[in-house]
Amino acid sequence: MIRLAANLSMLFQEHDFLDRFSAAAEAGFRGVEYLFPYAYAPEALAGALREAKLEQVLFNLPPGDWAAGERGLASLPGREAEFRESVSEALRYADTLNCPRIHAMAGLVPEGADRETLAAHQDTYLENLRFAAREAAKAGRDLLIEPINHRDMPRYFLSRQDQAMAAIEAVGADNLRLQFDLYHCQIMEGDLIRHLEQQFHHIGHVQIAGVPERHEPDIGEVNYPSILARLEALGYRGWVGCEYRPAGNTRDGLAWGRVHGLTP
Known part of the structure; x- marks a missing residue:
């Protein structure tokens, strides 16, 4: 059966962040993810996980200055030292939280970037991913990359599935995996089931949201029951x-997930 994880950066905002763990467990979730853990001591987060009997399944590396509009460091020339520090910090949290996977956000390219600039971002991206994958492998973790659509995040360096697959192939690390977000893929490319089939063996994590408004998965243009059934038939166990x-209200909107064990 498909296992659903609550993204606590988006769900249960009716509660303070550390109270969202128990709210998610009460709704039937057994795993959680969120954007960033770094505002809290890892021991406090680990305690919230233990108390709610939840598994931490994913979080992102530090993204740079999020408040100033930065959206990751992995492709940014000249920020390599900061990226390496972000890998170390993420792995420190992953160890305490027993989290098996971390996501490296690629970052933004400059407005009107020319081919030379884009090539520099690509070279930096691949070299940083090689480093991060090696460090993650030493710690027994997977490193994920995720194409993000240009409507929500203009100028994000990694936006298409084939671009992500090319990076994974170029790096050649067994623990570098694809974070397949069906919401982003639908906006950029569509043809979701075919993409899942073609990229299945590289998928390390899947995310969902309704399109186009990013509300509940049963709101919008995507037939998630069909897609999740195909994902399960392919053998996905993540x-x-x-x-x-x-x-x-988060709880009121969870009826769509009842078939997957949620209990609104």
Whole structure:
């Protein structure tokens, strides 16, 4: 059966962050993810996980200055030392939280970037991923990369599935995996089931949200029951992260997940 993980950066915002763990468990979730853990001591997060009997399934590396609009460091020339520090910090948290996978956000390219600039970002990206994958492998963790659509995140360096697959092939690390976000893929490319089939053996994590408004998966243009059934038939045994913005109260919107064990 598909295992659903609550994204606590988006779901249960009716509660303070550390209270969202117990709210997710009460709704039937057994795993959680979120954007960033770094505002809290890892021991506090580990305690919230233990108390709620939840598994930490994913979080992101430090993204640079998020408040100033930065969206990751992995492709940014001249920021390599900072990226390496972010890998170390993420792995420190992953160890305490027993989290098996971490996501490296690629970052933004400059407005009107020319081919030379884009090539520099590509070279930096691949070299940084090689380093991060090696460090993650030493710690027994997977490193994930995720194409993100240009409507929500203009100028994000990694935006298409074939671009991600090319990076994974170029790096050649067994623990470098694809974070397949069906919401982003639908906006950029569509043809979701074919993409899942073609990239299945490289998928390390899946995320879902309704398209186009990023609300509950049963709101919008994507037939998630069909897609999740195909994902299960392919043999996927990982987590599916619910990374959506509830249209109203989180608990009221969870009826769509009842078939997967949620109990709104």
